[in-house]
Amino acid sequence: MMNREDFRTYGHELVDWMADYLENVASYPVKSQVKPGEIAAQLPSSAPQAPESMTEILEDFNKIIMPGITHWQSPNFFAYFNANNSYPSILAEMLTATLGAQCMIWDTSPAAAELEERVLDWLKSAMGLPTEFEGVIQDTASSATLCAILSARERATNFQVNRSGMNDNRFRVYASTQTHSSIDKAVKIAGLGQENLVKVGVDEHFAMRPEALAKKIQEDKEKGFKPLCVVATLGTTGTTAVDPLAELSAICRDHGVWLHVDAAFGGTALLLPEYHWMIKGIETVDSFVFNPHKWMFTNFDCSVYYVRDAQHLIRTFEILPEYLKTSTRGQVNDYRDWGIALGRRFRALKLWFVIRSYGITGLQQRIRNHLDYAAWLESQIETHSDFEVMASRAFNLVCFRFHPQGEDHPETLNELNASLLSHLNETGRVYLTHTKLHGAYVLRMAIGQTYLEKTHVEQAWEAIQKTAKNLDQHPEEKATGDRP
């Protein structure tokens, strides 16, 4: 078994591995090329009885595990949304893991609670959010959105559902047809039912149509339903559409409906003043979530959740068993009452390291670079006769498809693009993912990895054109579609 000196030795060995990895990550195949079962087949079927040396373990890590890793920190990773780390963030994670502090309440690590409060105040101010917002770090936007919907449920019932459960459910939740799947999950968990999540239509930019929302709410009220909560998105997952917050917040105010803003992806852009148009109407928003673990260079998990009135959140989740009673209660933030899980990691540390190491100007610079590169790619696609942009671009995500001149059959175009994506990802040189828009198979390219430079975008665009051209010249490959 490891002793202190081993730990020091292997710790140094790993730091070199880590630095080398991040230096060379662009040379790995971005998406792991293994087949289902290939990794498992190399792992013994039962645990070792005797201790094994770290040398053996690390050998297996390199030999067995690494080929099965998809390299999210590669500058050639353009899939989904980025889930970035950064040098200062990784350093903070090393300290967090070593301290191993359980940050459920103030008493169990005062510095963690007070740093969390302070750093979230920093961000609130840097992002132009209302001063009365109070923040807490959650694991994911899925959990934060669930917190919002539960708080709405409890506010609307004066905490009666918490006490006696749900009866005669007539509540309705509203979100656009482009909303994230976590909203579906949240209404199910909260006992509201997926049928009571009303999907509101979108405009040509895939943003929620306020008049459609107003109409749905009005109709529901007439039918005896109780409008509970609206989820507005700043940066949808499909195309990064921005719902019109000012109009939506006016509607919610009129109807006394909880307004939750899911800015999981787009929130980071609020560090740029030129994006503050997105939060016109924020004054009456009830809750707001954004993920520094996406585009703010902070290791997953780190999802920042702000609420206008923390009492709704706390009263929704509060529990107070004897063993958690402390003499500081009431003077401090005991964050265990601000969410689902009792146990909490010291997540504020990495956020503090990242913000200080970059400074607000450094963060702004890197985000603006990504936006510039995305604008460049968009212009390349727009001027190319065989490609087309498929959604208006709000941030650093470009939605496009291959559309060779003269080929206008929708199904053929879908197959062609599915095949293009599959071939591209098989090269290992880039990793993109897809969505569907009005039935069309569309490629998504998210340009936001921490250490990405313009050259990576240029190379990716080269690879896309070359793969598409090859596909067009060898149409027999079209039929393969996505790999089985």
Added chain:
Amino acid sequence: MMNREDFRTYGHELVDWMADYLENVASYPVKSQVKPGEIAAQLPSSAPQAPESMTEILEDFNKIIMPGITHWQSPNFFAYFNANNSYPSILAEMLTATLGAQCMIWDTSPAAAELEERVLDWLKSAMGLPTEFEGVIQDTASSATLCAILSARERATNFQVNRSGMNDNRFRVYASTQTHSSIDKAVKIAGLGQENLVKVGVDEHFAMRPEALAKKIQEDKEKGFKPLCVVATLGTTGTTAVDPLAELSAICRDHGVWLHVDAAFGGTALLLPEYHWMIKGIETVDSFVFNPHKWMFTNFDCSVYYVRDAQHLIRTFEILPEYLKTSTRGQVNDYRDWGIALGRRFRALKLWFVIRSYGITGLQQRIRNHLDYAAWLESQIETHSDFEVMASRAFNLVCFRFHPQGEDHPETLNELNASLLSHLNETGRVYLTHTKLHGAYVLRMAIGQTYLEKTHVEQAWEAIQKTAKNLDQHPEEKATGDRP
């Protein structure tokens, strides 16, 4: 801003800090001695605009943050339950943070999904759990228990609540009066209501009384309630009582009720064959959770959740937006459908490192040491005329109080023990917490830190006796109670 070479340099600097910290952690005051607001007062009120050097950041970390840290990895930490790390676990966390892989589905990191499946199979077998169990890593037992209650809700309604929400709620959930507060939280979240969590009486060992459960279920049925789920605990938070699983599972089988086992703390002991008596009746259990992040030397968060039929879990949480459709679906485990959050860290890696580095025999040895030390402390207390053991001991937690001869007034004893705890924790030499049992204020001493040796327990016992004696000789200090 940091570059690659800075990262390497500071990474090495931190490894030395980390190794030094763990070497010297016993010398820090275990419970942070700061006052509310003391840390926040030292932090600027707004984020820096310009980048700051890592040297400055680390200076502030040492100067401002460290005094506000409660040292959970100190061998003098006896509070709550331990939340341990260990050398191999920290090394794995360094790699996890560096890879930054988002493990929501198989495709986004095949090795993470397959290692998770394999390592949980290892543990299942090493712990004597049924072969048909399938596992998934959750963040906390709070989340896992919520998953269990939601799965029970959906199984009982044929997934109708997920579809159309809760109506005419008549469901009831049962747990002992000693159950963890997360069960209360879960029934609230799931829309069942806290009033429908029936607290069942316990025996003289604080274990659930099966006949009391059977009676409650019977009475509820007669009143038209629908018994939904029983939560049995192996190792309650107050005293580590073990509910009688064989009897409870027979009752649940008879009534068709979901049986969830909360072994968050006690589960680790199943690595020892001499503890397998606890899981007599496990064959018909529906779900089971235990936390390697407590007593199995694996960094928080790592909570292992097993289910007898994964389809209930998956069908409860499944969502399938277009952008998550992959060609491997159905052939592999996409763990995003096995819980609340979509995003997932590569948590299996630390579990793999810990199990291999210790080996099963190494884990057993360390756990048995803790049990031996606890038995030793218990015998010391039993034979001391001024102390008494307050609950039967099932694992490594000793519940006791100071009870000077001749002092039998309950309130005085409570004040005396609250004062003892407060004074002890103020010394910074140990950290214990309390609970209440039948109205009596009781000290809890959890003997389970990874690198604890018998000498730490001996020193703690010395400190307890000395502080108590001092308190008894200077009764004017009794009145202070817990610090304001």
